[in-house]
Amino acid sequence: MLLKLGYRKRIVSKCSIARKKSQGPEHASTEYSIPKERGRLYCRLHSPLSATTSFTDSMPPHEGLVHPKEYDIKDSNVELIGSDLDHRVKYNSAATEPAWNNGSIGQEPGLFVWRIENFEVIPWPKERTGEFYNGDSYIVLHSYKVGDKLGHDIFFWLGSKTTQDEAGTAAYKTVELDEFLHGTATQHREIEQEPSEEFLGLFRHISIRSGGVRSGFHHVEPEAPKEILTLLRVFKHPTVGRSIIVHEVEPTWQSLDENDVFVLDKGDKIWVWQGKNCSPMEKAKAAQVVNDMTLAKHIDVEVLSQLESRSRVIVDLLGGKEADPATFQAPRPGRFAKRTDEGSDVRSRKLFRLSDSSGTLTFDLVKDGQRVSKSDLVGNDVFLYDVGNRLWVWQGSEASQREKALWLKVAQHYVRQLQNQLPEAHYIPIAKVVEGYESPAFMRAIEA
DSSP states (O other): OOOOOSTTOOOOOOOOOOOBOOSSOSOOEEEEEOOTTTOEEEEEEEOSSOTTOOOOOOSOTTTTOOSOOBOOGGGTTTOOTTSHHHHHHHHTSOSSOGGGOSSOTTTSOEEEEEEEETTEEEEOOGGGTTEEETTOEEEEEEEEEETTEEEEEEEEEEOTTOBHHHHHHHHHHHHHHHHHTTTOOEEEEEETTSOOHHHHTTSSEEEEESOOOOOSSSOOOOOOOOOSOEEEEEEEOSSSTTOEEEEEEOSSGGGOOTTSEEEEEOSSEEEEEEOTTOOHHHHHHHHHHHHHHHHHSOOEEEEEETTSGGGHHHHHHTTOTTOOOSSOOOOOSTTTTSOTTTTTTTSOOEEEEEEOTTSSOEEEEEEESSOOOGGGOOTTSEEEEEOSSOEEEEEOTTOOHHHHHHHHHHHHHHHHHHTTTOTTGGGSOEEEEETTOOOHHHHHHHHO
């Protein structure tokens, strides 16, 4: 039977269907459930429409467009291949994507970054590598030597304020780039709030700024004029070696924390506030950030330690003239204050199998808490391996086209279901590897 999965999507697969009356709008959607006794994930239809109804997209790519909705990672709306967005992306793409055909992609090692702008893949300036805006979506390709061949990791990075259009285009174009690289790349979904170790390891430092590009055919309201004050928080990632995060925060004294370094750009002067417990590495990185900022404009810089009485001037500039806190303690942005392996010891490792060998697409629990080895993975199916802090998808070399097409959709539905027990499960990084081209990180997960 053909299902329409949300909005005007056309992707559809034959699944075991249980009909249920819908109390909501006349759209069909899928819900996955795992009966304990069988460990099987079924696709269930919630729709008042006929079970035999099929859907096609007849709208021209420019019709019916509305103000873009901000992407909500909890909704998992990256599942857009085959939707009206799919067609709009195709409409804006040439037979070959210029971004992939610059003579370097797939031909030489290196780090390549693109930002999604108006449904197009636009190269990001080399000098801004490591800089991201929370209102945007990006694609990052890391190509590296493996003997006499190239290995590839493709990351699509989703800012916390990116739109559905941008997120969907980034996911779609990641698949397209993988196809351009002959389907051998490891694909990663990266969320601003909790990037993976592999992603952080690509950059000297990560800088996350507020704002973003206008999106797509929609008209997005221009951003409000920038505040006179810009405050950057510089801190060491809690678990990833020497990785340093530079994150724009609200320019208020309540954003200060004595464990980190802060850079305040006032326009006519830059101030650096060093918390009394900050590390030498954070001080050094803040100095580098300030150096980069002063290359474009020659202005005064003053560095003050929290322990100096004069540091009070920075608190005053941030609106804290009447405040007299005993300590400065502010949670770090997103989930950077938490360990990225949180929850890995709470949930046992699970291995699932996605297969349509029976003619019906099924998702079965294969192992729960037991050791997983490479021999458990069968080449004619797709497997999902939940290791707690990461969701790995292994694609067999003989997997069917339907299994290959649905891996991201199934992985995100699985994560959505986990939210019933773990509300922040939607932040879990998701990565897919292909049989014969497994990444070192995946092999370590299997061998653990």
